[in-house]
Amino acid sequence: MPVFEIKDLSCQKGFNLLFKDINFTAKESDIVQVKGANGKGKTSLLRILSGLSEPDSGQISFNDSLSDSDEYQKDILYLGHNPSISVDLTVIENLEYLRSLNNTDLNLQSLHALKKLGLSNFQNEFCLNLSAGQKRRVILSMLILSKSKIWLLDEPFTALDSLGIELIESLIKHHCDNGGVCFFTSHQTSSLNVKELVL
Amino acid sequence: MNIYLSTLVRELKISIRNPSGLINPLLFFIVTISLFPLSISPEAKILSEIAPGIIWVAAMLSVLLSLNTIFHYDFDNGILEQLSISHHSTALVILIKSFSHWILTGLPIVLLSPLMGLFLFLNENSIQVLMLTLLIGTPSLSLIGTIGASLIVGIRSAGMLLALLILPLYIPILIFASSAISQSQAGFEITGQILWLIVILLFSLMLSPFISAAALKINLD
Numbered sequence: 001m002p003v004f005e006i007k008d009l010s011c012q013k014g015f016n017l018l019f020k021d022i023n024f025t026a027k028e029s030d031i032v033q034v035k036g037a038n039g040k041g042k043t044s045l046l047r048i049l050s051g052l053s054e055p056d057s058g059q060i061s062f063n064d065s066l067s068d069s070d071e072y073q074k075d076i077l078y079l080g081h082n083p084s085i086s087v088d089l090t091v092i093e094n095l096e097y098l099r100s101l102n103n104t105d106l107n108l109q110s111l112h113a114l115k116k117l118g119l120s121n122f123q124n125e126f127c128l129n130l131s132a133g134q135k136r137r138v139i140l141s142m143l144i145l146s147k148s149k150i151w152l153l154d155e156p157f158t159a160l161d162s163l164g165i166e167l168i169e170s171l172i173k174h175h176c177d178n179g180g181v182c183f184f185t186s187h188q189t190s191s192l193n194v195k196e197l198v199l
Numbered sequence: 200m201n202i203y204l205s206t207l208v209r210e211l212k213i214s215i216r217n218p219s220g221l222i223n224p225l226l227f228f229i230v231t232i233s234l235f236p237l238s239i240s241p242e243a244k245i246l247s248e249i250a251p252g253i254i255w256v257a258a259m260l261s262v263l264l265s266l267n268t269i270f271h272y273d274f275d276n277g278i279l280e281q282l283s284i285s286h287h288s289t290a291l292v293i294l295i296k297s298f299s300h301w302i303l304t305g306l307p308i309v310l311l312s313p314l315m316g317l318f319l320f321l322n323e324n325s326i327q328v329l330m331l332t333l334l335i336g337t338p339s340l341s342l343i344g345t346i347g348a349s350l351i352v353g354i355r356s357a358g359m360l361l362a363l364l365i366l367p368l369y370i371p372i373l374i375f376a377s378s379a380i381s382q383s384q385a386g387f388e389i390t391g392q393i394l395w396l397i398v399i400l401l402f403s404l405m406l407s408p409f410i411s412a413a414a415l416k417i418n419l420d
Contacts, residue, residue: 050284053420073286082277088216089209097278100205101285 003027004150004181009058011044018044019199022058029176031192032183036199042185043081045199046152049183050078062150062181074103077148079156083135087128091119091138094127095145104145113141117167132159143171151175153184202287203295210299213272220268224261225307231257232315243320250319251329251380257315258308258333259340259369263362265304266344269296270352270415279352283419290408293415297338297345297407305337321384328383332376335396342403343368349411352418372399 004026011018018041026032034042047053049060051067065071085094095110114120117137127135136159143151151172157165169192172182183197214221235253236246273279282292312333316326347365351357379392 052280052284070286073284076284078280078284080277080280082275082280084277084281086209086213086272086276086278088213093209093212097205097209098281100202101278101281101287103286 003063004030005061006049007059007061009045009048009060010056011041011048011053012056013041013044022197022199024197026181026183026195028179028181030181031172031176031194032181032197033190033192033194034183034185034197034199040199042199043154045197046078046154046183046185047080049150050076050080050152052078075149076152077102077142077146077150078152078154079139079142080154081158083127084139085127085135087126090124090126091130092123094138095141098139098142099145102142102145103147104142105147108145110141110145113144114138116144117141118164133161133164136160137164140168140171143168143175149180151180151182151184153182155186156184157186157188202285203291206292206295207299210296211302214299214303220265221303221307224265224304225311227264228257228261228308228311229315231260232318236319247320247322247325247384248381250316250321251325251377251384253319254312254315254329255332255336255373255377255380258312258337259366259373261308262304262337262340262344263365263369265300266348266361266365267351267358269300269345269348271348274352274418279415280419283416289412289415293345293349293411294404294408297341300345301338301341305333305341308337309333321380325380325384328380328389331393332379332396335393335400336372336376339372339396339400339403340369342400342407345411346407346414349414349418352415372396375399 006022006024009022010020034045036042044053048055049067051073060067062072062075084098091114092110095114099110111120111123114123117140119134119137119141122130122134127138140156156168160168169190172184173192176182232253235249239245239249270279282289309330312329313326316329321329344365347361350364351361354360375392375395379389382389382392
C-alpha cells in the first residue's frame with residue numbers, strides 16, 4: 001500500500017517550467033533516488049516535499065497527512081545543500097541545536113552519533129576549524145538521531161570520502177529496512193537498491 | 200533542551216563569540232552623542248534641551264545598525280530552513296530572537312543612558328524618565344526591526360532599504376519618548392506618552408513575530 005503520494009506536482013521558477021504533473025508513489029522501505037540533469041529541479045522537488053517551497057500545482061501526502069499539516073512536518077527530516085551549522089559554535093553545540101529543532105530520539109546521546117560519524121574527538125571543536133567533509137558529517141549525524149520517517153537528502157554524499165559514503169548508504173538502508181522512506185538526489189551511482197524518480 | 204531556551208542560549212553564545220556585532224552599535228551610540236557638545240555648544244542649557252532627541256535618535260540608529268544580523272547569518276547557513284520546516288512555532292522562535300537582540304543591543308543602551316544623560320546635563324528626574332522610555336521603547340525597536348530584517352533577508356547590501364522600511368515605523372516611538380523626557384523637564388505629566396509607548400510595545404509583541412514569520416516563509420520559498 002502506498003504511504004507517500006505525489007499527485008500532479010508542477011513547479012515553475014520564473015519563466016522556466018522545471019517539471020509538470022509528476023505523479024509518484026512510494027511505500028514503506030522505499031529508497032528513491034531523484035535523478036535528472038543540472039537545473040531539472042531535483043533540489044526544488046525536495047524543497048517542495050519538505051514543505052519549504054509551495055508547488056505551483058499538485059499535492060503531497062504521507063499516510064493521508066497533507067504536506068502542510070503538523071503530522072507531516074514531524075515526519076520530515078530535510079538535509080539540504082546548506083551546512084545548517086554555525087561556525088561560531090562547537091560540533092556538539094550545533095548538533096544539540098539541530099536536535100532541538102527536529103524530531104529526534106531522546107534516548108540516544110549526541111555523542112553516540114558523533115562517534116559513529118567519526119567526530120567524537122571533535123565534539124568541542126569549533127565548526128570553523130572543520131573541513132568541508134567534517135562539516136557535512138555534523139549535519140549527517142542527524143540521520144542517526146532522527147525519529148522522522150521520511151528523509152529528504154539533497155546530495156548527501158557531497159564532500160564525503162568513500163568510507164563516509166558507505167556509512168551514509170548503510171544508514172539509509174537501515175532506516176528504510178525499518179519502515180522509513182528516503183528520497184535523495186545524487187549524481188553518483190549508488191550501491192543501494194533504489195527506485196528512480198527521473199525529472 | 201527546549202527549542203525556545205536553546206535558541207536564546209545559541210543567540211547569546213554566537214554574539215558573545217563575535218563581540219564586534221555587540222560593541223559596534225554601542226560605540227556608535229556613545230560616539231554620536233559625544234559629537235553634539237563639540238559641534239553645537241558645550242552650554243548646559245542648550246544641551247539639556249536637545250538631549251532627549253539626541254539620545255533617542257542615537258539609540259534608534261544604533262538599533263537600526265544591528266538589525267541586519269538578526270536573520271542574515273542563519274539564512275546563509277541554512278538554520279532558517281530547518282526552523283521553517285520544524286514542527287515548532289516559527290513566530291515564537293522569532294520572538295526569542297527579537298528578545299536576544301534586545302538583550303544584546305537595547306539593554307546595553309538602557310544601562311548606558313544615565314551616563315549619556317549626565318554628559319548632556321539632564322537632571323536626575325529626566326534621566327529616570329529617559330531610562331524608563333528606553334526600557335519600554337527599545338524592545339519595540341527590536342520587535343519592529345525584526346519585521347524589516349525578515350523582509351530583506353537574502354538581499355545583499357540592503358541597509359538603506361531596511362532604513363527606508365523601518366524608520367517610518369520608528370517615528371511614533373521617537374516622538375512619544377522624546378516628548379515624555381521634554382515634558383518631564385518642564386514639570387508636566389508624562390503618563391500619556393508612557394502609556395502610548397506601552398501600547399506600541401504590546402502591539403509589536405502581538406504582531407511582529409507573526410509578520411516576520413510570514414515574511415521569512417516567503418523569502419525561503
